[in-house]
Amino acid sequence: MKTTGIFFLLVFGIYLAVNCQDMAEGACSQMLMNDLYQMDFSQKIIGNTKVRFDNDTLYYAFLFARMHYRGLDDVIIHLKYKKMRKSTMRSQPQVNVFTNKSNRVYRILINEDPTLNGIFYRDFSINSIIGWFGHEIGHIVDYFERSDLGLMVFGLNYVFSDRFMRTAEVFADSTAVFHGLGYHLLEGAEFCLNSDKISPAYKQKLKDYYLLPDDIRKLIYRFESKIVLEADGRDVSARNRIVP
Numbered sequence: 001m002k003t004t005g006i007f008f009l010l011v012f013g014i015y016l017a018v019n020c021q022d023m024a025e026g027a028c029s030q031m032l033m034n035d036l037y038q039m040d041f042s043q044k045i046i047g048n049t050k051v052r053f054d055n056d057t058l059y060y061a062f063l064f065a066r067m068h069y070r071g072l073d074d075v076i077i078h079l080k081y082k083k084m085r086k087s088t089m090r091s092q093p094q095v096n097v098f099t100n101k102s103n104r105v106y107r108i109l110i111n112e113d114p115t116l117n118g119i120f121y122r123d124f125s126i127n128s129i130i131g132w133f134g135h136e137i138g139h140i141v142d143y144f145e146r147s148d149l150g151l152m153v154f155g156l157n158y159v160f161s162d163r164f165m166r167t168a169e170v171f172a173d174s175t176a177v178f179h180g181l182g183y184h185l186l187e188g189a190e191f192c193l194n195s196d197k198i199s200p201a202y203k204q205k206l207k208d209y210y211l212l213p214d215d216i217r218k219l220i221y222r223f224e225s226k227i228v229l230e231a232d233g234r235d236v237s238a239r240n241r242i243v244p
């Protein structure tokens with residue numbers, strides 16, 4: 001029953017994204033926002049999402065993205081504004097040696113100052129914001145099984161190794177796609193790479209460290225093939241692998 005519910009949620013997400021792509025950007029955002037208001041979000045997810053700002057667009061977009069990660073229903077995630085020079089959003093584990101990692105709390109920080117870097121979330125469509133949240137929750141999936149010490153090593157590697165950073169970012173992108181948010185991620189990636197509002201430096205960073213639109217399309221195809229095979233009751237173990 002649970003698997004069936006997740007399946008229909010994923011298909012609904014894909015349906016929504018595919019249909020939105022055929023519409024004008026404004027109409028798509030408006031339609032999706034109305035849909036988000038009317039969605040019946042899980043009470044557990046609502047209870048475990050702590051929001052430190054008043055912004056319905058971000059809140060509902062986050063709940064929608066979170067509904068695709070039902071394995072994290074019990075995880076507490078805080079959403080918070082923060083001025084950041086190099087990021088639009090960033091997810092962080094709150095390391096606490098006195099608590100078990102299963103009780104660890106995570107934060108997703110959102111830059112609210114458009115002057116600080118070459119990209120600003122308010123320029124995004126709703127779909128793109130959902131995709132961005134899907135990416136950040138993908139990082140939390142990565143953090144989830146790591147010990148506190150493992151997280152510290154992760155942080156050091158991320159800062160000092162470009163190769164490690166790319167692997168971590170590609171993992172987060174791939175995880176979003178394999179949780180049914182590929183079209184949302186794709187819309188954001190295409191917008192960023194084509195928009196005059198995004199600085200050349202930020203575009204280069206996206207090319208260096210994240211999945212490009214064609215890579216995302218290939219992963220979406222693999223994910224959708226997996227869903228069809230699973231619905232058909234066939235073995236998908238060989239395909240169910242995230243490739244950094």
Ligand SMILES: [Zn+2]
Nearest residue numbers: 135139169172
């Ligand atoms: Zn990231």
